[in-house]
Amino acid sequence: MAANMPQLAYTALDQFLIKDRPNRKQYLMLNMLVPLPSETSNSHAKSLLEVIVQYRQLDLIMHPVVQKLIALKWQHFGMRGVAIMLTLNICFIVSWTVLGLSSSLANVKQLNYELPGDWWRVLIATIAIALTAYQIAEEFVEIHSSNTKFSRWKEWRAQEIMKDLNLCHPRWPEEESYLKKQLSALDDMHPHYFNDFWNLFDWLVYLLLFALIGTYAADLALSSDTIHTTHIRLCAVTTIFLWLRVMKHVRAIRAIGPFIVMLGKIIVDLLKFLFLYGEFYIPFACAFWIIFGGLVPNMATIPQMLFTVFRITLVDDYGFDEMYVIDPVMAYLLCGTFLGVSSILCINLLIALLSDTFQRVYDNANANAAMQQASIVLYVEDHLSKKKINAFQEFIQTSCAPLEIFFDDDITIDQEDDLKKVTIQIKEDIDNLASLLQKEEWEMSEQSPGPRRGKIFFGRSYNENQDEESISSMELHDEFEKLQLKVSDIYQQQESTTLTLTNEMRRTQDLINEILKHIGSGGSGSQSPPEST
16 A cells, blocks of 8 residues: 555554544554564565655655654664764774875875884774775675565565465456566566665775775885875775765754755756756867867866866856957857856756755655655664564564553644644534534434424425424524525615715715805805805
8 A cells, every 4th residue: 555555555544543632642553563573474575664665655754653653763773773883984984084184195105104103004094994894794784685685575475466366256357467467567676775876875985995995005015106196086086975975874864864865866957957068068168179279278288178168157267368369259259158058048057956956855854854764764673683673573562552642732833833733623623513413313313203294394395204304404494594584684774774874974065065165255255144054
C-alpha cells in the first residue's frame, strides 16, 4: 500500500492513532508497525519505513505514527550511531587536511621526513591511511550486506507472488496478468546501494585518495618537482571533496537536512544551465579567438582566452580597451552580444531555476528533513547487532502497545494552526452529529409500531405506511417555512418603513430649502415675508 497506494496507506495508518480529547491523551499503536522477532523469522519483507524512504513518500512520512516511530529509533540508536560516524568522519577529514597543509608548496619543496623532528607528520599520515582503509572496508561490508539482503528479499517476494499466482481463478484473468507483471518487474530490480548518490560520492572521494596516496608515495621515493606539484594540486582538490562529505552524516539533523537536499537538486539545475550556457560560450569563444587570439594580453593563449570570455559573463575586467584598439567594430559586436546573452539571459535563467528549486524543496522542508533522518536511521539500524535489534523490538512490543503521550490540540502557534484546529473541530462535531442521527434513526425504525393514518403536509399526501420520523420531519419543515414567511414579512415591512421615512426626509428637506430661500429674499427687501404655512 505504501509503495502503490500512498493515500490509502495514509488513511490506513489512522487506525493506529487514537485521540482522547477529554483526558488530553493520544495512543499510538507502534507495535503494529514493528513485529516481534518470532513473527519475522521466516519473512524478508521490507518494513514500512524502508518502503517510505525507498519510494520517497513525503506524505506518509509526515503521519504522526511514522513520525513517532522515527523519533523513537533516533532516540534509541540513531543519534548515537550518527555521532560515532560523524566523529570518525571528522577525524578522517582533519587528518588528511593537516597532512595537506603540512605539505604545501610554500612550506615544503619535496616530501621528506627528518626524524625525530617530523614524528607528528608520520603519525598523522598513519592515522589518515588507517582511517581510509577502515572507511573502504565499511563500504565493502555495506555492499555485501545490501546485495545479500536484496537477494533474500527478491527470492522471498518471488515465492509470495507464485503462491498468489497458483490461487488465481480463471474467471478473473486480470489478477494473473498483474502478478505476472510483478514477477517480470522483479527481474529488473537491482540492489539500492549504487542508487544512493552519497555512496557514489564516497567512491569518488576514495578514488581521489587512492591517487593522492600514489603521488604521496612517489613523491617520497623520487626527487621530482613535477610529481610534488601534482601531489599538492591533487591534495588541494581532494580536501574540498573531503569536507563536502560531511553532509552525508549531517543531513540527519532536521534543521540542516532540507538544505542538503536543496544542494542535490541544484546540481541538476546546474547541468541544465551548463548545457544552455555552452551553446553560447563555445561559438563566442571561437569568435573571440579568431579576431583577438594572440593579439591582446588577456587572449595570448587559448586557456587565457577561455577564462577571459568567462569573465565577460561575470562583467569582470576582460580588457575591452585592448580589444577596441585591435578591432573596434568586432569588439563592440562580440562583447555587447555576449554580455547580453550570458550576463542577462543565462544568469537570470539560472536564478529562476534555483529559485524554483528552493521553493519546491522549502515547501516540503519538514518532510524532506524527516526523509533524510529516516534514511540515516535505517542505515544505522542495518549495522546494529542482532541483540540490539531484538531489544528495540521488545521495547516496542512492551512499551508502545499502545504508546500513551500528551495531546492538546488547543495549543497553536500561528493563525494557520488556528484555522486548521477550528476546521478539524467542526468536522468532528459534524461527524458526531451524523452518527447520533443515524443512531436515532435506527432506534426509531426498531421501535416503529406499525401503520399510521395518512396526513397531508403542504398539499402532499402521505400514506399510512410512513413512520413517525417522516411526519416529524415534515412538521419540522413546516415550522421552518413558517419562520421563513415571518422573516420575509418583517423584511418587507422594514423596506416599506425605510421608503416612507426617506420620502418624509425629502419633503422636510424641500420645505427647509423653501424657508431659507424666502428668508434670503426678505432680507434684501425685494419681496414681502412669506405667509405662514
